[in-house]
Amino acid sequence: MKEFLSSHELLSEVERRAPAAGFRTRTLGHVINDSGRIPILSLSRKVEGRAPRILISAGIHGDEPAGPHAILTLLDELATGWDSLRRLHLEIVPLINPSGFDRRQRHDATGVDPNRAFGSPAPPPEIRFLMDDYKRRPIDLFIDLHEDVDTPGFYLYELAPDTSSAFGPHVIAALRAGGHPVNQAPIIEGMAASDGLILRTSRTIPRFFRQGSPQGLYMKRLGTRRTLTFESPPCLPLDDRVAMQLLALRTVVVLFAP
């Protein structure tokens, strides 16, 4: 696939592909990057009647391009496939941190890690826009697409209602069946992991961070019952990482859809 190196180009592609996939695009606000103003976009697609609501976000760390590129491929595929997603209200934030994306850096242009700023008393603008938007309606399932420069294979974090209903083992099984590498380390990012899964349940989640928290914990505080964070390995080609993100996403959606 073509790799987009500027947030302007990537978001223009998102806006171009979204209508054919049935999405309405909203601009939540603008941030300043090195070349001017850039929008924070949110896409939504509703189904008839009551249905669970799923939120997918990508690009909160600017040096993790597989997530935003997976969203582009997803938009193409949604025009014709992904039947289980047709039974859900779907929201997508395709690129949370465009100023970091343009600089190939984790933090935004103001030097803040946006994924430690949710719930902070003074969040950077991109996170303030999202916090204002997210609290307007309940999200049932939240999925955040990340990459980890230190990992040799895919892994994920899950905040699940309980251990027995975790989606993570199914995601790992699907990745392995697809021939993708999985991070087998017993400790990942300082946390106990088992076969590529760092699992927390409602009983074991850490207390809310006073200075701001990751997006997944913030969604949990807002009432989201299950959150998943995918981590793909940047040591592999972009096409492979996009395939991993989409396979993980497809596995979760099939498990979750009514």
Ligand SMILES: [Zn+2]
């Ligand atoms: Zn990240």
